[in-house]
Amino acid sequence: xxxxxxxxxxxxxxxxxxTGTLALAGCFGTEDENGTDADPDDDSGDEAGDGTxxxxxxxxxxxxxxxxxxxxxxxxxxxxxxxxxxxHEGDFALAPMLSYPHPFWVIAGGGDDDEVERVxxxxxxxxxxxxxxxxxxxxxxxxxxxxxQLRVLRDGEPVGSPRSPWAMISQExxxxxxxxxxxxEDGTYTVEVTVPSISTRKTGDLxxxxxxxxxxxxxxxxxxxFRHEVVEGVEYLDEELWGQRGALEPMEHGHDGHDDHxxxxxxxDHDGHDDHDGHDDHDDHDDHDDHDDHDDHDDHDGHDDHDDHDDHDDHDDHDDHDDHDGHDDHxxxxxxYSALPRIEAYPGTRLVDPNADEVAVETSDxxxxxxxxxxxxxxxxxxxxxxGDEGYLLVSPRTPYNRVxxxxxxxxxxxxxxxEVVAEPAxxxxxxxxxxxxxxxxxxxxxxxxxxxxxxxxxxxxxxHMGYETAFLEMPPVELVVExx
Amino acid sequence: xxxxxSDASYGRVLLSVCLLAALAAGLVVxxxxxxxxxxxxxxxxxxxxxxxxxxxxxxxxVVSDHGDxxxxxxDELSFDIEYDPDVFTVADxxxxxxxxxxxxxxxxxxxxxxxxxTGTVSIEQEREPSGDGAIATEPAxxxxxxxxxxxxxxxxxxxxxxxxxxxxxxxxxxxxxRDATVAIDGGGEQTDADADANADGDPxxxxxxxxxxxxxxxxxxxxxxxxxxxADDESGAGAADAGQSEVAESDDGDPIPGFAATASIVAVVAxxxxxxxxxxx
Numbered sequence: 001x002x003x004x005x006x007x008x009x010x011x012x013x014x015x016x017x018x019t020g021t022l023a024l025a026g027c028f029g030t031e032d033e034n035g036t037d038a039d040p041d042d043d044s045g046d047e048a049g050d051g052t053x054x055x056x057x058x059x060x061x062x063x064x065x066x067x068x069x070x071x072x073x074x075x076x077x078x079x080x081x082x083x084x085x086x087x088h089e090g091d092f093a094l095a096p097m098l099s100y101p102h103p104f105w106v107i108a109g110g111g112d113d114d115e116v117e118r119v120x121x122x123x124x125x126x127x128x129x130x131x132x133x134x135x136x137x138x139x140x141x142x143x144x145x146x147x148x149q150l151r152v153l154r155d156g157e158p159v160g161s162p163r164s165p166w167a168m169i170s171q172e173x174x175x176x177x178x179x180x181x182x183x184x185e186d187g188t189y190t191v192e193v194t195v196p197s198i199s200t201r202k203t204g205d206l207x208x209x210x211x212x213x214x215x216x217x218x219x220x221x222x223x224x225x226f227r228h229e230v231v232e233g234v235e236y237l238d239e240e241l242w243g244q245r246g247a248l249e250p251m252e253h254g255h256d257g258h259d260d261h262x263x264x265x266x267x268x269d270h271d272g273h274d275d276h277d278g279h280d281d282h283d284d285h286d287d288h289d290d291h292d293d294h295d296d297h298d299d300h301d302g303h304d305d306h307d308d309h310d311d312h313d314d315h316d317d318h319d320d321h322d323d324h325d326g327h328d329d330h331x332x333x334x335x336x337y338s339a340l341p342r343i344e345a346y347p348g349t350r351l352v353d354p355n356a357d358e359v360a361v362e363t364s365d366x367x368x369x370x371x372x373x374x375x376x377x378x379x380x381x382x383x384x385x386x387x388g389d390e391g392y393l394l395v396s397p398r399t400p401y402n403r404v405x406x407x408x409x410x411x412x413x414x415x416x417x418x419x420e421v422v423a424e425p426a427x428x429x430x431x432x433x434x435x436x437x438x439x440x441x442x443x444x445x446x447x448x449x450x451x452x453x454x455x456x457x458x459x460x461x462x463x464x465h466m467g468y469e470t471a472f473l474e475m476p477p478v479e480l481v482v483e484x485x
Numbered sequence: 486x487x488x489x490x491s492d493a494s495y496g497r498v499l500l501s502v503c504l505l506a507a508l509a510a511g512l513v514v515x516x517x518x519x520x521x522x523x524x525x526x527x528x529x530x531x532x533x534x535x536x537x538x539x540x541x542x543x544x545x546x547v548v549s550d551h552g553d554x555x556x557x558x559x560d561e562l563s564f565d566i567e568y569d570p571d572v573f574t575v576a577d578x579x580x581x582x583x584x585x586x587x588x589x590x591x592x593x594x595x596x597x598x599x600x601x602x603t604g605t606v607s608i609e610q611e612r613e614p615s616g617d618g619a620i621a622t623e624p625a626x627x628x629x630x631x632x633x634x635x636x637x638x639x640x641x642x643x644x645x646x647x648x649x650x651x652x653x654x655x656x657x658x659x660x661x662x663r664d665a666t667v668a669i670d671g672g673g674e675q676t677d678a679d680a681d682a683n684a685d686g687d688p689x690x691x692x693x694x695x696x697x698x699x700x701x702x703x704x705x706x707x708x709x710x711x712x713x714x715x716a717d718d719e720s721g722a723g724a725a726d727a728g729q730s731e732v733a734e735s736d737d738g739d740p741i742p743g744f745a746a747t748a749s750i751v752a753v754v755a756x757x758x759x760x761x762x763x764x765x766x
Contacts, residue, residue, distance in 0.1 A: 074688075074691055078690065103554060121553075122555070124555045124557040124652060125655070227656050228657055231656060231658075231659070234659070237688070238688065241688055245693070245694035247691070248690060248691055248692075364695065400694075
């Protein structure tokens, strides 16, 4: 697909360290080997011309975070993108988005789960093409990779080969599909996106839906206006934030000038979605107080909107589940963000960290594995999700700040009582209209006080944008206990 | 006072690299700028000048660009140089070779518009032929500045503004601009228009961890591990890499792991560099 510059995480770290070291080395030695002064006008041998030699040319100097934590971290900047009008076909809805070509990281799949490959754009001319896919009726973003394809055409002729976009997560956009797509020249391009039927287990209102593959088409103009729009819209963060543990809020938040209109969920306004300037107003950060308003919308779909916590964890849970009822009452192009429900929205008996002082009330308080927040609950027998009279073990791993689902993992739970294994179910990835993406299995006889080990046999097989690429890789087991009444 | 260009060349290189190192290390706070994933840095060299009223001196505007991910360089460049016209007059502008770097057949086609009424020099340059574009750290122009005879001791800023650079792919680059200060007759109180430029550290739109070690304790698989740097992995390979001893400080809230020590080194080296330049000139 592209030309991945394969590196493992340690190599990635070295790259970052080397860049800084080289730059510093230049300070200490600007004389050449003969002891003569380096001449900035001297073109010989040093293409970079900065006294740092070819190494720097090979590793372009970027504003980047050195030695990012092995966790979710705040990147250097907020990307800008042009958001096109969503399109609907059959059960699917799709919102295309375009940005400038940029690297992302994919799971290497080379045997070591902690390997990532940085995928650089294969051509500087082109776009980073993305789309969010969701169920048109429930508004559930479909965070599973079932093999979508996209074809780019110009004047009816194919531009390059068909591509299989990567399933990706980014802090701003949540789960989406994307790839860097080279474009030979300015012009109007047509994109055909074929989404397959969703074979992932579906429950609730999603059951029986999304069974038919669909092809959707959109057009966009690649020109100077676009290039300036997506580059000039980039917002660099204050550098003291770079690399801190934390995350950008979803792009709806703080970037569409929420104004508390009646407490309605304005997240979907994406003010600029239809006029392609959705990111011109970066300065229009709404204050966090506005976020409280969004809780109002959880009511729409039965999700409790408990609190008006001003805590950060709440900032991102607004548009996700109000979308689930399919309302698009914003008069614009509401693009749902793939945030999972808040933990209070799940029924059942919680599985808790036996060493924690208190039960988690926010996603950010949950036990972590590889910085993924791991929520688990045991639904009582008779749950619609369970087989027969069995209970249902529901595990919901998610990003710790924006609650983005971590898809395509392999998870096994081991239930023990008095040191004896009483159940060891493999959890099946499931899409539910109420609980969204989770991993679950019917279980019998699990009791309060039982210990449950959640083992992640493979991490989320999704590509990552900056800020997520060092997290959710090595995921050691999480030990939980079924909460006593 | 007129700086000797040959004397200044060593210092130019030294300061260029140190500025870049400082930027890479986070020491220099870039002005908010139009930006993509890669950047063009435009800075004045020397960045600090001591001169007397009636003197003239030269300043290089150095441009540093490392191209995009595919080694495409820039072929268009523009910026403005702004100054107080009551204090300075720009007597001459010389286009330099940065934009032609990497191709002996490439030329810089440029224009310079001096407006001494407003105190602005507008520079526009193109590389012909564009080829792969310029990837270099070199002077783009040299300006000759004259100080009025009747200036009281003061410290003035020569600003770079409206920087723009375009890759051969037609994508604009991010541009960070760094200014210069001129101390006249020993200098005076500086009007620091940029003093508040970075006062707004409000992390709007960002959710930070409440605690750098946050995360449930679980069985030790959660937050405790998560507090480590990626360089600090279980193999120890990361920690063994050069200069990583400070990485662990990220657990103590160091905003950018490794930043503090690196910045200190850069600060010391920059000071030494400046002293060397001063002694040579």
